[in-house]
Structure formats: C-alpha cells, structure tokens
Amino acid sequence: MEFISIFDVLGPNMVGPSSSHTAGACSIALMARKMLGEPAARAEFVLYGSFARTYKGHGTDRALLAGVMGCSTDDVRIPRAYELAKEQNLTWRFSCNETETEVHPNTVDIDLTGITGKTVSMRGESVGGGKIRIARINGIDVDFSGECNTLIVVHKDRIGMAAHITSCLSQAEINIAFMRLFRESKGDKAYSIVEFDGKLPEHTKEKILLEQDVEHVMLIQIREG
Incomplete structure (x- = not known):
C-alpha cells in the first residue's frame, strides 16, 4: 500500500498560481542552476506539452527564469523575474516544441551557459x-527526483568506478540512500547518481576527482542534515 504525505496533498510552499506549472518549473530550473555551479549568463528553454501551451498564463516563464537565477519556489521575487534577469545581465530565450509528443505534458529542456563559460543541458518534468x-x-537519459542531496559523477564507464565513488563517500561517513548508473553505451561516458543523507564535505568531491577517469562532479545539496 502506497501512502501519501499531507504535504503531497497541500503542495509546496510557493509563489503561485500553479504547483505544477509554477513551483515545479521553478524547482527544475533551480536544479539546473545547481548543476551548473555558477551564475548563469545565458539560458535557453524549450517547452513541451501543456508547458508550451500555457507557460505565459501560468507564470511558467517567470518561474523558470527565476529558478536559473537561484530562486526557490517561495521566493517573492518570482513575478519580477524578467526585471531581475536584466539586472543580472542574464540573456534568455523561450521556444516551444509542439511536434514532439512522446514526453511528459509538463516538460522543459534547459540549456545554461555560466559566467565562466561552463555549460549544462538538462530535461526536467513537473x-x-x-x-x-x-x-x-547533457543528452544522457537519467531518472531522479532531486528531493534528496544528490551527487552526480560524470566518468568513463569502466570496472571499479562505483567502488571508487562509494569508497570516497564511506570515508566521509556519508550514508547512501540510492545509487544508479546511466551511460551512453558500454565503455563510454557514464553518470553515477548518488542520493545521500547529510552534508558532503568539499574534500570528498576533490577526492572523487583524483581518479583520472572522472570528468566532472556536480553536487546538489538540498538539506544540511
């Protein structure tokens, strides 16, 4: 039997009007910003399904723009997202894809370029x-919710990588809640996604990066404890 929380019924603490079209959109964009790891200089959004049809009326555009600037779902600045983006010299573009239908109705692709030139591409669903x-x-299919603290390790797909990552986390006394690996193909680039409890020490990221076949480490810290 599957139980639901009262918070699932009430929805998140948010600036509305819609939990799916506003709060969900903001959370997706904030996730992309955390993956980028630095302020965004340029943001491109491609919207699908109902996002594409109603994004202006439901404030999805403002929520997405605010999210990539680091705003959470309850940030009162969300309605002023366009003004804030101009103040921060962030350029943006929205477009709609109404031909691709084999996606979740509330889907957005986000491409971010940071102030140092770093890039990240992400697809999210509300x-x-x-x-x-x-x-x-970045073009590889993955599957995680972002509700827990999450470590994303980009590495070559080879024997021993999972052991290296889990060893580094064990040494930092990090409890792993969930771990999955996604890859382009055998022996190619892979993404190990680890959801965990607690706060990850900065030196643990550096230790994971010491392995020559680790390309990049992204940390999404949702909770401190």
Missing part, C-alpha cells in the same frame, strides 16, 4: 504537486 523528475543530463 509531475504534479510541485514534485519534479530529472529525465536527461
């Missing part, structure tokens, strides 16, 4: 009640 699903990172 699945209802403010909850989200990250479905793609």
Whole structure:
C-alpha cells in the first residue's frame, strides 16, 4: 500500500498560481542552476506539452527564469523575474516544441551557459504537486527526483568506478540512500547518481576527482542534515 504525505496533498510552499506549472518549473530550473555551479549568463528553454501551451498564463516563464537565477519556489521575487534577469545581465530565450509528443505534458529542456563559460543541458518534468523528475543530463537519459542531496559523477564507464565513488563517500561517513548508473553505451561516458543523507564535505568531491577517469562532479545539496 502506497501512502501519501499531507504535504503531497497541500503542495509546496510557493509563489503561485500553479504547483505544477509554477513551483515545479521553478524547482527544475533551480536544479539546473545547481548543476551548473555558477551564475548563469545565458539560458535557453524549450517547452513541451501543456508547458508550451500555457507557460505565459501560468507564470511558467517567470518561474523558470527565476529558478536559473537561484530562486526557490517561495521566493517573492518570482513575478519580477524578467526585471531581475536584466539586472543580472542574464540573456534568455523561450521556444516551444509542439511536434514532439512522446514526453511528459509538463516538460522543459534547459540549456545554461555560466559566467565562466561552463555549460549544462538538462530535461526536467513537473509531475504534479510541485514534485519534479530529472529525465536527461547533457543528452544522457537519467531518472531522479532531486528531493534528496544528490551527487552526480560524470566518468568513463569502466570496472571499479562505483567502488571508487562509494569508497570516497564511506570515508566521509556519508550514508547512501540510492545509487544508479546511466551511460551512453558500454565503455563510454557514464553518470553515477548518488542520493545521500547529510552534508558532503568539499574534500570528498576533490577526492572523487583524483581518479583520472572522472570528468566532472556536480553536487546538489538540498538539506544540511
């Protein structure tokens, strides 16, 4: 039997009007900003399904723009997102894809370029009640919710990589809640996604990066404890 929380019924603490079209959109964009790891200089959004049809009326555009600037779902600045973006010299573009239909109705692709030139590409889905699903990172299909602290390790797909990552986390006394690996193909680039409890020490990221086949480490810290 599956139980639901009262918070699933009430929805998130948010600036509305919609938990799926506003709060969910903001959470997706904030996730992309955390993956980028620095302020964004340029943001491009491609919207699908109902996002594409109603994004202006439901404030999805403002929520997405605010999210990539680091705003959370309850940030009162969300309605002023366009003004804030201009103040921060952030350029943006929205477009709609109404031909691709084999996607979740509330789907957005986000391409970010940071102030130092770093880039990240991400597909997110707003699945209802403010909850989200990250479905793609840099062209590789993935699957995680972003509700827990999450470590994303980009590395070559080879024997021993999972052991290296878990060893580094164990030495930092990090409890792993969930771990999955996604890859382009055998022996190619892979993404190990680890959801965990507690706060990850900065030196743990550096230790993971010491392995020559680790390309990049992204940290999404949702909770401190």
